[in-house]
Amino acid sequence: MQSKHHSSHHSSITMSMRDKEKYIETFSFPYCEEATKYQTVAKIGQGTFGEVFKARDINNPKKFVAMKKVLMDNEKEGFPITALREIRILQLLKHDNVVNLIEICRTKASLHNRYRSTFYLVFDFCEHDLAGLLSNVNVKFSLGEIKKVMQQLLNGLYYIHFNKILHRDMKAANVLITKGGILKLADFGLARAFSTSKTGVPNRFTNRVVTLWYRPPELLLGDRNYGPPVDLWGAGCIMAEMWTRSPIMQGNSEQQQLTLISQLCGSINPTSWPGVEKLDMYNNMELPQEQKRKVKERLRPYMKDPWAVDLLDKLLTLDPSKRLDADGALNHDFFWTDPMPVDLSKMLATHTQSMFEFLAPARRATQVNRHHSMPRPSASSVQDGGYQDRVF
Numbered sequence: 008m009q010s011k012h013h014s015s016h017h018s019s020i021t022m023s024m025r026d027k028e029k030y031i032e033t034f035s036f037p038y039c040e041e042a043t044k045y046q047t048v049a050k051i052g053q054g055t056f057g058e059v060f061k062a063r064d065i066n067n068p069k070k071f072v073a074m075k076k077v078l079m080d081n082e083k084e085g086f087p088i089t090a091l092r093e094i095r096i097l098q099l100l101k102h103d104n105v106v107n108l109i110e111i112c113r114t115k116a117s118l119h120n121r122y123r124s125t126f127y128l129v130f131d132f133c134e135h136d137l138a139g140l141l142s143n144v145n146v147k148f149s150l151g152e153i154k155k156v157m158q159q160l161l162n163g164l165y166y167i168h169f170n171k172i173l174h175r176d177m178k179a180a181n182v183l184i185t186k187g188g189i190l191k192l193a194d195f196g197l198a199r200a201f202s203t204s205k206t207g208v209p210n211r212f213t214n215r216v217v218t219l220w221y222r223p224p225e226l227l228l229g230d231r232n233y234g235p236p237v238d239l240w241g242a243g244c245i246m247a248e249m250w251t252r253s254p255i256m257q258g259n260s261e262q263q264q265l266t267l268i269s270q271l272c273g274s275i276n277p278t279s280w281p282g283v284e285k286l287d288m289y290n291n292m293e294l295p296q297e298q299k300r301k302v303k304e305r306l307r308p309y310m311k312d313p314w315a316v317d318l319l320d321k322l323l324t325l326d327p328s329k330r331l332d333a334d335g336a337l338n339h340d341f342f343w344t345d346p347m348p349v350d351l352s353k354m355l356a357t358h359t360q361s362m363f364e365f366l367a368p369a370r371r372a373t374q375v376n377r378h379h380s381m382p383r384p385s386a387s388s389v390q391d392g393g394y395q396d397r398v399f
Contacts, residue, residue, distance in 0.1 A: 031116045042112045042127055045072060061132060071132035072109060076125060086126070093195045094128065096172055104163030106183065106193040107131045133183035133191055135355070137245070141179060141252050146358055150312055151349035153249045154341065156182075158348050159190035160242060165333035167192070168235040174198050175216040177241025179248055186359075188351030201234055217241060219264055220254045224275060225327050227265050229287030236327035239336070243322030250309035265292055272325050273300030280326040314341035 022030065045062040048071070052059030057078040064070040077090045097108035109131060113124040137156070140146045148156070160182060167174060174181075175197040183191040197216050209232035216237075217226060223240035225233055247255045256271065258264030269275055274296045277284050284290075302320045310316050318341040324330040331339070342348060 028118075028122050031122045034116070036113065038111075039126075040110065040112045042074070042114050042125070044112065045074060045129070047074070073130045073132050074112075074127040075130065076127055079123065079125070089196065090126070090128075092199065096195050096198050096200070097128070100167060100170060100172065100195075102163065102166045104159045104190055104192060105167065106133070106191045106195075130193075131185075133193070134186040135184045135358075136180055136193075137182040137184060137190075138179035140184065140358075141248060143358070146354075148249060148354070149346070149349065150315075151346040152351055152354055153315075154346070154348040155188070155351055156184075156190060156249060157242075157246055158337065158342055160192070160245065161333045161336050163190065163192040164235075164238050164242060165337060167198075168238070168333055171200055171202060172198055173201050173235060174238050174241075176218060177238050177245065178218045178221045179245050179254070182245065184351065184355070186352070186355050188353075188355055190351075203234070219259075219261070220244070220257050222261075222264060223327065224265065224268050224272075224280075224325055225286065227261050227268075228275075228283065228289055228292065230327075231287075233327065235332060236330040239322055239330055239332060240327075242333075242336070243319055246315075246319055246322060247306055247310075250306070250315075255306075262292060266295055268325075269295045269298045271300075271302060271305060272323055274298040275325055283326070312341070314339070314344055317341070 044065055046065055047060045047062045049061045050058060051061050051073065052075075057076045059076070060074045062072050062074050064072060077087065079087065094108070094111065097106070101107070107130060109129045111126055112129055113126045114120065116122045116124045164174070172195075174192060174195065176194055181192065181194040183193045185191070199212065201210065201212070211231045212233060214226045214229055214231055214233070217223070221241040221244045223233075223237050226237060244255060256264065256267040258267050265275070273279055275283060275294045276296065302323050303316050306319060307316055310319065318331075318336060318339045321331040321339070322336065
């Protein structure tokens, strides 16, 4: 008797499958509009994070947005924690030089998608990304324009670091530029909040972040108690790339990346970087010794401006505690000597076609790139800068 009573009670609690489907189908998300308010125009990105589409706002056909699909494939339960973290961070950050998250929207759950909604992060649309612009031979930046790019990039970093957020994936492909010449830091998929520990207990962040070619030496050596300097190393790599038009250290393993860093920035040891011997991987990696620091002499042939070379030298400092921060970089003479930073919109007006790394034609890899050395400065160094997809 009891078991019979129990089972009937049980069935009334568990919804029938059809009821459940109906519930999901008619569920109203009060703060999450349907994706049908946008009409996709083109796919503009593809990466580890999923797909990004350019779309038009149906009620306002002149307004374009970028829709980043939230990957749900491997989710057993609910919404991916990584996407929640990204959304939370983007909601907090409101600044001219950070991408603007307009809203999250979704597709309706129905039989067609097995009752699983797809969610999209909707952003203001940016016409270009820096990687795409740099891989296009016809796009030429004057010194004043390069200053404007770097000034906006450092403004964005200053703002996010002030708000206690680390980006952790600085690279040219994650720097967007609107046709009006406004730069936006984008892709906060690896970003996280940080705090300077008051208790003296060190942070234990993952060091498996930042695309290899832009990854700073402290992460390569296993540091887990890092902070804003990791983003400024990336800013330095991007800055050099404004002239070389191709990433300056293209390692294909963590070991090789450390070797390339040592060859450019000098040997890594307790003399050049006090305390480095305490990092987890210090004794597991081969760190070439007797290497002189050559940042200035190797980049001077490209960056004729002495202030530019000096700022780069201070951003690519091995010891993160001595690396220039965003505030220090913005106060550097590079930005306060002639030519002054100049508006980018004029130059971009001559390039009406959208330039995204994803859309840029594959460029042939050259001898230069195969040897992972810096391309030689020459008239053809720009044409040959092979720009491969750089997600490791």
